[in-house]
Amino acid sequence: MSVLRQVFAVTAVGISTLAQRRGTALVIVAGVACVVGVLVSMLSVTSGLTRMYLAGSGQDLAIVLPKNELGEFGSGLSVDAVATILNAPGIAKGPDGAALADAEFVFSIGSPPGLIRDLLQIRGVGEGGTRLRDDFRIESGRMLRTGSQELIIGVGASRRFGLKTGDQLLMPGGFWPIVGTFSNEGDRSESEFFADVDTLRSATRKTGFGSVTVKLENPHAFDELQHWLTTNPAIAVDVYRVPDYLLRANGRQLVFFTRASYAIGIIMALGALFGATKIMYAAVRARTREIGTFRALGYGPGPVTISVLLEAVMLSLLGAMLGILLAWLVFNGREVYSGSVFRLHVSTSLMALGLGWGVAIALLGGALPAIRAGRLPTATALRAV
Amino acid sequence: MIVIPRPRLTEYDIYRMKFLPLVWAALRRHTVESLLTLIVLTIAFTLLSSMAALRMAYDDAIHANRMDRLLVTGRFSGGSSIARRDEIARIPGVRGVMAIQWVWGFHQAPSMEVGVSMVDGEGIAAVPELPVTLEHWKHMAEKPTGVFFTRSEAAKWNVKTGDIFPVQTSPGTREDGANAWPFEVLGIVDDPEAPVEWTPKIFGNLDYFDAVRTQSERGTVRFIVAVDDRDNAERICQTIDTRYANSEAPTYCVPLQVDARSILDSVISMREMSVGIAAAGLFMILFLCANSITESVRERIPELVVLKTIGFGDRQLAVLVFMEAALPCVAGAVLGTALARALGSFTSRLAEGSELPLPPPSISIWIVALALGVALLIGGVSALLPLRRLKTLELAPALAGR
Numbered sequence: 176m177s178v179l180r181q182v183f184a185v186t187a188v189g190i191s192t193l194a195q196r197r198g199t200a201l202v203i204v205a206g207v208a209c210v211v212g213v214l215v216s217m218l219s220v221t222s223g224l225t226r227m228y229l230a231g232s233g234q235d236l237a238i239v240l241p242k243n244e245l246g247e248f249g250s251g252l253s254v255d256a257v258a259t260i261l262n263a264p265g266i267a268k269g270p271d272g273a274a275l276a277d278a279e280f281v282f283s284i285g286s287p288p289g290l291i292r293d294l295l296q297i298r299g300v301g302e303g304g305t306r307l308r309d310d311f312r313i314e315s316g317r318m319l320r321t322g323s324q325e326l327i328i329g330v331g332a333s334r335r336f337g338l339k340t341g342d343q344l345l346m347p348g349g350f351w352p353i354v355g356t357f358s359n360e361g362d363r364s365e366s367e368f369f370a371d372v373d374t375l376r377s378a379t380r381k382t383g384f385g386s387v388t389v390k391l392e393n394p395h396a397f398d399e400l401q402h403w404l405t406t407n408p409a410i411a412v413d414v415y416r417v418p419d420y421l422l423r424a425n426g427r428q429l430v431f432f433t434r435a436s437y438a439i440g441i442i443m444a445l446g447a448l449f450g451a452t453k454i455m456y457a458a459v460r461a462r463t464r465e466i467g468t469f470r471a472l473g474y475g476p477g478p479v480t481i482s483v484l485l486e487a488v489m490l491s492l493l494g495a496m497l498g499i500l501l502a503w504l505v506f507n508g509r510e511v512y513s514g515s516v517f518r519l520h521v522s523t524s525l526m527a528l529g530l531g532w533g534v535a536i537a538l539l540g541g542a543l544p545a546i547r548a549g550r551l552p553t554a555t556a557l558r559a560v
Numbered sequence: 561m562i563v564i565p566r567p568r569l570t571e572y573d574i575y576r577m578k579f580l581p582l583v584w585a586a587l588r589r590h591t592v593e594s595l596l597t598l599i600v601l602t603i604a605f606t607l608l609s610s611m612a613a614l615r616m617a618y619d620d621a622i623h624a625n626r627m628d629r630l631l632v633t634g635r636f637s638g639g640s641s642i643a644r645r646d647e648i649a650r651i652p653g654v655r656g657v658m659a660i661q662w663v664w665g666f667h668q669a670p671s672m673e674v675g676v677s678m679v680d681g682e683g684i685a686a687v688p689e690l691p692v693t694l695e696h697w698k699h700m701a702e703k704p705t706g707v708f709f710t711r712s713e714a715a716k717w718n719v720k721t722g723d724i725f726p727v728q729t730s731p732g733t734r735e736d737g738a739n740a741w742p743f744e745v746l747g748i749v750d751d752p753e754a755p756v757e758w759t760p761k762i763f764g765n766l767d768y769f770d771a772v773r774t775q776s777e778r779g780t781v782r783f784i785v786a787v788d789d790r791d792n793a794e795r796i797c798q799t800i801d802t803r804y805a806n807s808e809a810p811t812y813c814v815p816l817q818v819d820a821r822s823i824l825d826s827v828i829s830m831r832e833m834s835v836g837i838a839a840a841g842l843f844m845i846l847f848l849c850a851n852s853i854t855e856s857v858r859e860r861i862p863e864l865v866v867l868k869t870i871g872f873g874d875r876q877l878a879v880l881v882f883m884e885a886a887l888p889c890v891a892g893a894v895l896g897t898a899l900a901r902a903l904g905s906f907t908s909r910l911a912e913g914s915e916l917p918l919p920p921p922s923i924s925i926w927i928v929a930l931a932l933g934v935a936l937l938i939g940g941v942s943a944l945l946p947l948r949r950l951k952t953l954e955l956a957p958a959l960a961g962r
Contacts, residue, residue: 198851205847209840216836220828243670249730285635285812288801292814292822345810347636379636428827435830435910439607439837446603446841450848453596457855460590513828 181478182485185469189462189486196461199454200490206447207494207536208501211529213443215502217436218528219519220511221429227517228421230362234394235267236307238420239387239404242411246424247281250376250383256410257384263403265396266389269306275390277303280372282379287345290336295344297326298364299372307388308359316340316355319371324348324378327355329365331516344368347378363421366515388417428513444536451540455487459548466548467556480549487541488534495533499526582867583883586856597852598888598895600845605896605931607841610907611834612930613900613921617911618824618831621918625820627790629687630797632783635812639780642770644804644811645683648785651799653792656686659781660759661766663741665729667717674717674727675760676707676743678769686786691749692763699746704768706746713761714748721747725762735774785813794818823916830910842934845892849942853885857946864950865958878947886939893935897928 193200239260241251252260257278267275280299286292298304302321305311319327326344333339333356343350351370359365376382391397401414415423422429459466466479499521507521587594632648634640642659649657659680667674681697684690692708700706709719719725723745733739743764751761770778787796797813804811814822824831857864864877872880900907901923911918 198854202847202851206844209844213837213840217833282636285633285814288798291825292818293826345635345805431912432828438906438910442603442607443837443841443844446600446607446844449596449603450600450844453593453600453848454851456590456593456596511828512826514826 178475178478181474182481185466185474185478185482186485188465188469189482190489192462192465193486196458199457199461202454203447203451203487203490203537204494204497206450207491207533208498210440210443210447210536211495211498211532212501213498214436214440214532215499215521215525215529216506216519217432217439218525219502219506219521220513221432221436222522222525223511223517223520224425224429224432224513225422226520226522227361227363227515228425229418230310230360234397234416234418235391236417237389237391237397237400237414238417239389239412239414240385240420242413244385244413247279247385248283249385250280250381252278252384252387252412253382254384256412257387259407259410260387260389260404260412263389263400263407265392265400265403267392273303275303275306276387277301277307278372278384278387279304280376280381280383280385281367282375282381284344284346286336290338293336295332295336296367297346297375298367298369299375300369301372304369304372307390308362308364310358310360310362312358314356314358316353318355319369320354321371322374323371324351324374325354326351326368326370327357328353328368329516330356330358331365331510332367334510335366335512335516347380361518363515363517366512425514440532444532448536448540451487451491451536452543455483455541455544456547458486459483459544459551462548463551463556466551467553467558470551470553471557476549479551480545483545483548484538484541487537487545491533491537491540492530495530498533499529502529582880583887586860586884587888589856589859593852594888597848598892600848601888601892601935602895602899604841604845605893605935606899606903607896608838608934609897609900609923609927609931610903610910610921611838612927613904613907613923614830614910615834616924616927617918617921618829618916621916622817622820622824624919625816626689627793627815627817628787629816630783630785630787630793630800630813631816631819632785632800632811632813634780635801635810639782640804640809640811642779642781645680645783647803648783648800651796651803653788653796655786655788656683657786658683658687658784659766660784661769661781662760663727663729663733663764663769665727665733665741667725667727674762676727676741676762676764677759678764678766680766680781683784687784689752690759690763691752691761696747696749696763697765700763700765701767703744703746704765704771705742705744707743707762707764708747708749709745710751710761711748712751714745719745721745733774733777734772736772741772784816790815820916842938845889846938846941849885849889849938850945852888853881853942854946856884857881857950861953861958865953865955868950868953869955869959874951877950878943881947881950882939882943885943886936889935889939889942890932893928893931897923897931900927 240247241249244251261274261276269275277300282297283294284297286295314330319325328338338353340353340355342353344353357369391400397416404410404412404414469479503521506519509519510516511519632640639661645657645659648654661678663676663678665674666672679692679697681694681701684692684694684697691710696708707725717725725743725745727741727743728739729741787793793815797815800813801811868877904920904922907921911921
């Protein structure tokens with residue numbers, strides 16, 4: 176009989192007796208489910224954050240910031256500097272021949288009394304602002320009117336602060352009405368308010384802009400644009416691809432969560448691993464006579480060892496799937512807030528990672544019991560009660 | 561006739577002589593498996609203790625920020641006019657007002673970000689929890705570029721009294737066009753007893769800062785308002801905000817404790833996750849313990865039946881099984897809390913994602929008590945099923961091996 180058939184036969188008998196050992200089997204399933212569930216749930220935060228940062232910000236968008244500025248909150252780009260930036264090579268042009276770019280300015284205000292205590296981000300955008308954001312859509316109300324003191328609110332900010340079209344917000348110069356809500360495929364701008372950039376600068380008495388976002392002619396045009404802007408003596412700026420900028424600006428949180436997830440995951444996995452070893456030792460003990468019988472019939476130690484490992488892997492995979500399912504049911508799509516509103520995301524790569532961890536726990540935890548099963552002396556095993 | 565005296569055995573003697581050897585023998589039946597179980601329990605209780613310590617550190621950080629201290633800033637920009645200090649001080653319930661302004665920049669390299677709290681001598685007495693006092697401030701008044709470092713901040717930047725500590729700020733911060741603030745270290749003060757979120761731990765002279773900074777920014781400050789009664793904090797904040805709501809520069813007032821809570825809530829942190837992680841770890845060991853004790857009882861039915869036959873009552877058997885289930889749990893709890901204590905730096909690193917400075921997580925007596933309580937609970941729950949089986953066991957068939 177081939178080794179493969181032997182493995183199949185021993186495994187099949189093992190599985191058929193699982194019902195009698197359901198308590199022990201359940202320990203492995205539950206243990207691995209907990210480990211994988213916690214790991215996938217924690218990593219769904221980083222996965223959701225990354226998805227939010229990268230939503231609508233493809234490789235063909237670049238952002239220009241004043242030199243050494245870490246964010247867009249300053250106003251260090253003068254009108255002249257913006258005009259120079261818009262003349263840079265590599266920027267895509269619209270049908271009217273104008274550069275597809277938007278000079279923006281971000282301003283924050285304390286939330287009005289009665290709402291969650293936090294800062295509201297007001298982004299001043301120009302006409303190019305919506306053209307750069309391919310997925311921008313007005314969900315209710317209407318778009319901003321140039322030159323008017325009015326706001327539109329992202330759907331995320333609307334849900335978080337309970338503000339909607341028709342409400343008013345105390346801004347510099349008086350109360351500004353919210354005239355519409357917008358969405359943008361779940362990106363970070365949905366956590367902000369938009370205002371007309373020139374009206375906002377005028378109201379806040381700022382003369383400059385915080386950033387200029389440009390659409391590249393093609394992703395390869397970035398190097399040319401960066402070189403032209405950073406070597407231009409008339410301006411002092413830094414240039415980044417938008418995804419790089421967002422990941423850099425928010426990288427600390429992502430790195431922290433990824434490390435914390437793996438640290439907790441490894442500790443829990445160690446627990447599950449030792450638990451699996453204990454359970455598989457018990458399983459081998461319970462199956463001693465059965466294993467002895469197989470050996471007496473001529474089955475080799477290899478198939479016995481492999482079948483024990485296979486049993487551990489199957490139970491562990493079942494646990495991993497359960498953990499992933501629970502994480503998906505409880506967390507996937509859940510809206511949370513961490514600087515911006517975003518949705519937790521149990522991605523397919525996270526699912527694969529969870530399954531991988533399940534297999535690894537089973538192989539490492541089941542190895543010693545499997546080796547012991549293979550080495551059981553036939554006569555001793557047959558005498559076992 | 562020789563009379564052999566029968567020893568009078570106390571309840572404790574019975575347990576010591578009969579139960580402990582039985583429990584020990586049961587645990588030693590499968591030594592490797594018992595050890596593996598203990599390792600798993602230790603890991604789970606390490607996780608539980610670490611998560612509980614982390615959670616308590618977050619809560620401590622929130623409560624270290626006092627509810628009877630209000631932070632008043634500008635609703636639209638960084639600050640509020642210093643002229644408002646006396647107006648705010650006259651509001652009923654306000655004990656005192658301190659003006660404060662922060663200088664943010666870097667020391668030596670842009671990656672070495674640093675902040676300096678510029679404090680106001682007139683109001684410093686209103687906030688006695690600050691590590692700097694009026695005496696320190698007088699010293700700073702004599703030497704305007706002087707600053708005081710807290711002990712931990714001095715260690716972080718490796719500075720000592722007499723050192724010059726330059727801080728580079730963004731262009732346009734100083735009226736003279738320079739970017740550097742050449743601060744001189746006047747002394748080292750004790751760290752505050754509790755972490756204080758709202759202020760960097762280097763203290764300078766607000767009057768000097770205000771005289772040197774950009775003309776347009778002069779006179780713009782934040783206020784720390786001390787109030788008599790923490791229950792009135794929100795009401796006084798409303799009063800302040802309402803008073804300036806229609807001015808050119810409305811205020812944004814928040815009790816420090818509320819601010820600390822909102823800072824924590826503004827980003828996802830390990831605080832939200834700690835309970836779930838600890839619960840998952842406990843769920844994992846609950847199954848393991850329940851299975852271990854069930855298997856153990858099932859294998860020892862003949863032994864337990866003999867004990868029942870010679871007079872062990874249901875209660876005594878229940879104690880025996882409970883002890884067998886609970887002892888590894890308690891041992892795991894003790895080892896786990898000890899390990900969590902040893903791994904304190906690991907737990908501290910899990911708190912780094914917080915936007916709020918946290919005290920170092922520590923394994924308090926409450927956490928040890930929690931771990932022991934949970935251990936007994938898990939032992940008790942695990943023993944329920946086998947006990948039910950034992951209770952319904954018929955002696956004659958069991959003795960006959962059926």
